[in-house]
Amino acid sequence: MSQSSDLPPILELRGIHQTYFDDKKQQDFVVFNDFSLAIEDYTNLGQFVVIMGKSGCGKSTLLRYWSGLQKPTAGEVLISGKPIGDKQSIPMVFQQYSSLEWYTVLENVALPLTLKGVSKKEAHEKAMDMIKVVGLEGHENKFAKTPQLSGGQLQRVAIARSLVANPSMILLDEPFGALDGFTRAKMQFFLLDLFQKSEVADLNPTVVLVTHDPREAVLLGNDIYIMDANPGRVIKHLKPELPNTRDRAIRKDSRFIEIVSYVEDVMEGNIK
């Protein structure tokens, strides 16, 4: 991956302070104290950034800043060198299924376009294209809820919805956290294949994924940030030396196994 030094960071935080109120203790507690982070940009190249770390270190809070859902107590949030605007937002996929249950799959996927004022006909055509890309053709007229759709299928709906308006970036907050182990593994490869498919790869989107899972992080990420808590901070930044195009065989690659074990050691505090 060649880095272009003249581009501003694609995502940046400067001097972030974040306090929340702890209802149980009836006092404020500090999540970030003067936290800064700059995620590099690469010319015309989609990148898969992974943020991992212990529960409570502030990973979801970071994504909420960049998605425009939350402002920090103090500090600056920037996207491609510009302060985030009030109307700006990056699509986000959550751990909990976030589709509108009273809408069909097609209506859910078309929603970002219809909200932008795109005609229903055009929005549905584009949504149908994206439904095919995520492998849900035939399910478009079902309501987006269980048991009509499985957990994995519902997350595909959310991913299709986040991609339908061709965003330059998407944020995934533990998107497979609610799935069983088998479905989770299947969805990891689904995501890997999806971002290598020309329909998506040609858009060069930057994906930011929050996960607890070291194998998921190394399988998908080409830029990995490992955080710790109290206060939230990055303790390791690594760029796995693995091919950018990956497939199932990579799980048996000795380099892959070694990097996963390294990430586990950092997470467990065995490597500083």
Ligand SMILES: Nc1ncnc2c1ncn2[C@@H]1O[C@H](COP(=O)(O)OP(=O)(O)OP(=O)(O)O)[C@@H](O)[C@H]1O
């Ligand atoms: N709105 C809120 N009010 C009070 N406390 C909050 C709020 N949002 C987050 N927190 C707390 O702030 C800390 C950081 O939360 P955040 O969800 O960003 O962490 P995380 O690293 O994503 O955790 P997890 O991996 O468990 O999802 C946690 O202790 C959480 O309980």
